[in-house]
Amino acid sequence: MSGLPGSGAVTAEQLEEYRRELTGYCYRMLGSIHEAEDAVQDAMLRAWRALDRFEDREGLRPWLYRIATNVCIDLSKGRARRALPMDVAAVQTGELVRGDARPEAFWVGPAPDQMVLSGGDPEDQALSRESVRIAFIAALQHLAPRQRAVLILRDVLRWRAAEVAVLLETSTTAVNSALRRAREAIDDADRDLTPSEPAADDHAVLAAYIDAFERDDVEGLVALLREDAILEMPPFELWMRGPADIRKWMLKADAFGQERFAPVGANGSPAVAVYRPREPGGVPQAFSVQVLDVVDGRIGAIHVFLDPTLFGLFGLPSELGD
Amino acid sequence: MSPGQNAPDFPASEVDLDVSWLVPADLSAVDALARLHLTAARCGRSLHLHGACGGLSELLDFCGLGDVLNVCGCAGQPARERQ
Numbered sequence: 501m502s503g504l505p506g507s508g509a510v511t512a513e514q515l516e517e518y519r520r521e522l523t524g525y526c527y528r529m530l531g532s533i534h535e536a537e538d539a540v541q542d543a544m545l546r547a548w549r550a551l552d553r554f555e556d557r558e559g560l561r562p563w564l565y566r567i568a569t570n571v572c573i574d575l576s577k578g579r580a581r582r583a584l585p586m587d588v589a590a591v592q593t594g595e596l597v598r599g600d601a602r603p604e605a606f607w608v609g610p611a612p613d614q615m616v617l618s619g620g621d622p623e624d625q626a627l628s629r630e631s632v633r634i635a636f637i638a639a640l641q642h643l644a645p646r647q648r649a650v651l652i653l654r655d656v657l658r659w660r661a662a663e664v665a666v667l668l669e670t671s672t673t674a675v676n677s678a679l680r681r682a683r684e685a686i687d688d689a690d691r692d693l694t695p696s697e698p699a700a701d702d703h704a705v706l707a708a709y710i711d712a713f714e715r716d717d718v719e720g721l722v723a724l725l726r727e728d729a730i731l732e733m734p735p736f737e738l739w740m741r742g743p744a745d746i747r748k749w750m751l752k753a754d755a756f757g758q759e760r761f762a763p764v765g766a767n768g769s770p771a772v773a774v775y776r777p778r779e780p781g782g783v784p785q786a787f788s789v790q791v792l793d794v795v796d797g798r799i800g801a802i803h804v805f806l807d808p809t810l811f812g813l814f815g816l817p818s819e820l821g822d
Numbered sequence: 823m824s825p826g827q828n829a830p831d832f833p834a835s836e837v838d839l840d841v842s843w844l845v846p847a848d849l850s851a852v853d854a855l856a857r858l859h860l861t862a863a864r865c866g867r868s869l870h871l872h873g874a875c876g877g878l879s880e881l882l883d884f885c886g887l888g889d890v891l892n893v894c895g896c897a898g899q900p901a902r903e904r905q
Contacts, residue, residue: 566849566850569849570848570849573848573849573881573884573885574848576884577877577880577881577884578877578880643886644886645883645886645887645888645889646886647886648884648885648886649885649886649887649890650886651886652849652852652885652886653856653885657849657852657853657856659856663860666860666863666864667856667859667860667863667890668890669863
């Protein structure tokens, strides 16, 4: 496709070059890869229709981000922000009851790496991975209003720090530090679970995790966990902390020996798509996507997303044949 | 932009702006209103947005500016309560 008359040199191909980074941006704003995909599609359509009004003065990228932000805002109107179980429920101990499921729209969901990670040099890639970690995405949904205002005014609307300071009746220093505070809030939510860099042994931990399931070795799995490890499984509010309760739940769920595993990349973290038969000996069906936070060779969190509709996004079938 | 017909009386140092016409509310609207607020502040005036409809209040809240800009609801509605 070539550029529209009056649209200068901008072509459909040029718009498409921004699809992946815009998907990452919309995912960070919305907390759902399904919604992010729809938002980017809508933003691309709006951009294409408005190309004749595009002025090169500010550049294509900021213009597309502004359109995408508007789409995300439209999608977010009148709706609660998405969360993780540990944001909305007390940690469970004792009987470990799964409880009722909440709607998909209630929860932050995972995203395939290939849809949201940007390319670039290793430093850019590391930053890109950091910015889509599950805990980071969840924290973004719940930034304090002032931090969100600073982010939107500075990064999207391109206001100068001095202008933001006057608007918010504060100092330029305070505005600049609000950006840092936003990062600190995110780090707090992250519970020190963000690794300093993606380690080669992440994949070894994932392999050991899968191996433990396949060998029916619950003790081997528990040995991979940090003392403060958590396990959560949206759409249920249930979440637990510590190897003892996670072990108890794994035994109760009776998952060992029945499941089949397909390693994937999600949220810049090691992850695995899990298939499970509906009855013993049955065909393995898409069951869950599990994203691991690995810190220093141990598992800090297991985010289990019980959503078979995610499998298509990872290019995986909904069931496994022979 | 004209003062709202149903606007409450404000002292001369305060400016009331009818924004009921501002649909659809989008990020350009937020940008414009925030800049008006900024200009008013620099002139020593206080800006009140009156008649915010069509999701403008939600939009400002989403942007973290709900408590920064002085927003009153649609005509006949009381001013939005702040949390």
